[in-house]
Amino acid sequence: MTSPAAALRTLLANRELLVMPCCHDALSARLIERAAFPATFMSGFAVSAARLAMPDTGLISFGEMLDQARTICHAVTIPVLGDGDTGYGNALNIKRTVRDYAAAGLACIMIEDQLSPKRCGHTKGKQIVSFDEACLRIRAAVDARNEGADILIMARTDARGPAGLDEALRRMRTFHDLGADLLFLEAPQSIEEMQLFCDTVPGLKMANQIEHGLTPLLPKGELQRLGFAIAAYPLTLLQAMVSAVEAALVDLAGGSHPSGLADFEHVKDVLGFPEYYREEARYAKRCETD
Template identity: 35%
Template sequence: MTANDSRKTLRRLADARRATLLPGAFNALSARLIEDLGFEAVYVTGAGVTNMSLGLPDQGFMGLAEIVEHTQRIRDAVQLPLVVDADTGFGNALNVYHAVRRLERAGADCIQLEDQASPKRCGHFEGKAVIETSEMVGKIRAAVDARADSGLLVLARTDAAAVHGVADALERAQRYAEAGADLLFVEALTEAADVRALPSRLASPLVMNLVLGGKTPVLAQAELAALGYGFVLYANAALQAALAGMTRALSQLRQHGELAEDPMLVAPFAERQRLVGKPAWDALEQRYAG
């Protein structure tokens, strides 16, 4: 699939408004698993990259170079459309312009930008602050102008609900759409009524972020589809599952001093090799053998 094809696919999914599941990948192998299981798109999670690669909380420690590198690796591993978390754009509107150019070249099909003040923090943490609406509008305009391909989507996220209330978040989201954002993301709604009402208040395709253990009530995909959401984001479900799995396996190893190839604890050796494409590499090696 070419970049043009994957961007058109992502646009079709957004416009279908059937609450397409969007799992988060924190590295190339997690993205490969998402594709292997039949999901339709991948979210390159900034929190996941920060947690899994740096061992740090999602509080603005990830830089542009790190998310570009992870995007490139994931792009090489999968054909699915990629929605990439670019946090605040790593600075002002000029930094956003530069970030969009780099992430587009790295293989992003959609770039997410948020209106938090820097350094940002996870949308479900306390203590968030947001920049002025006018500054974020400038960032979105810069992102739109920076695109080499007009098919690259811009996803605008607002964290204002936790700071100034839902009404302000809605007003900001509308301004961001008017500035050129293709998709909208109102983060950390705390009431199911607000989640249900959002699609009737904003015309653009919407992303709903469901954080396991976070602030937003978890509604079923079927209900979110009926409401008209474009995507349902599970940004770090795979990360949390990986931590739980590693903890179980390593705890047993620590307790008993050994570990069997139990599929309830560890993926079989053969399955790991299949997922990383070893049979294809073996065939390629034979092709070039003397």
């Protein structure tokens, strides 16, 4: 069988922009796969919101993220990329995080250079570690991959806000040279900055498309023209869920029944009831012998 990492490498080798809605649980990942998207990303912001109802400010733990990753990967067959935050400690912690994320079934892990506890890249108060510490994190992640963890390494920098674009680009170039498979410059603030990133840094790059965030929200064709390999949408499904649930609650509170709900048969189909019933019937048959 093809491993998740190998499947992701095949997708990236096609050189067509990989449009990737992000998930927060097994159900959202299943819906992404059923909509024929070839990959998804486990968003730390979205998991913190869905699992804890807490902000993405470093409150969710390694164990909780690992458990969520395992559950998501078991629910789908498409490659799942995962948010590894700062790696949850020193170089040895990072190597363990990479190995355990790979064992959970993730195709790629993202490691970033924020000071722990980290926070969403489009919120205030971000701080980054030194250049040397940032490089150490990526070296440790790459070493874990090279020592046998079957997983890609995405290197992320949040330096654009606290240290400026030049420092962010410097880190991206160095992370590429250290062996990162994918590069993610968080929160460029204009199309010109996005273009400069793609033009001056080698390697495969991801664009983070957050509605009402700091980075321009661009059409697929424009992102591909700029030179991005992946377009991630980390909060789109979470925002859609919040809007839909709040609207349904308003209707119920007002004495009416919500409209536009998914049909119950469709929900059962999404969750795998037909497959369960077929298996149940198969094992209910009496054993026949000669």
